[in-house]
Amino acid sequence: MSVWHRIGRLNDIPQQGARVVKTEAYGEIAIFRTLKDEIHALANTCPHKKGPLAQGIVHGAKVTCPLHNWTFDLSTGGTVGPDEGCAGHFPTKMEGDELFLKLEPTS
Ligand code: FES
Numbered sequence: 001m002s003v004w005h006r007i008g009r010l011n012d013i014p015q016q017g018a019r020v021v022k023t024e025a026y027g028e029i030a031i032f033r034t035l036k037d038e039i040h041a042l043a044n045t046c047p048h049k050k051g052p053l054a055q056g057i058v059h060g061a062k063v064t065c066p067l068h069n070w071t072f073d074l075s076t077g078g079t080v081g082p083d084e085g086c087a088g089h090f091p092t093k094m095e096g097d098e099l100f101l102k103l104e105p106t107s
Contacts, residue, residue, distance in 0.1 A: 003102070003103070004041070004102055005101050009097045010033065013039075013099075015037075016039070016058040016059070020054050026043065027044070029042070030052075033058075041101055042074065042090070044069060044079075047087055048065065048070050053065055070083045070085065071083070077106075090104065090106065
């Protein structure tokens with residue numbers, strides 16, 4: 001059975017920012033908030049050389065890794081452009097201003 005875990009409120013995360021949720025099963029998960037107040041969750045470990053994606057630059061619905069500029073689609077975790085890879089992506093939902101995360105990677 002899948003379970004939604006409450007992980008805080010929308011305003012806990014700055015627009016175009018991220019915060020990190022620590023999990024036992026999947027390590028650190030980066031929760032991103034876009035300028036349009038969309039919430040996305042990716043593993044906080046870049047598949048290139050383990051850069052901390054939560055410290056990346058959020059632009060549109062993408063994040064660019066702070067170490068070597070690989071860019072990921074926040075809605076899938078897949079890379080954008082010439083780089084090939086995928087950061088683990090997790091489902092999120094918002095009820096009112098409360099945020100929920102499901103620990104079931106979709107990629
Ligand atoms: S560690 Fe992320 S692009 Fe290299």
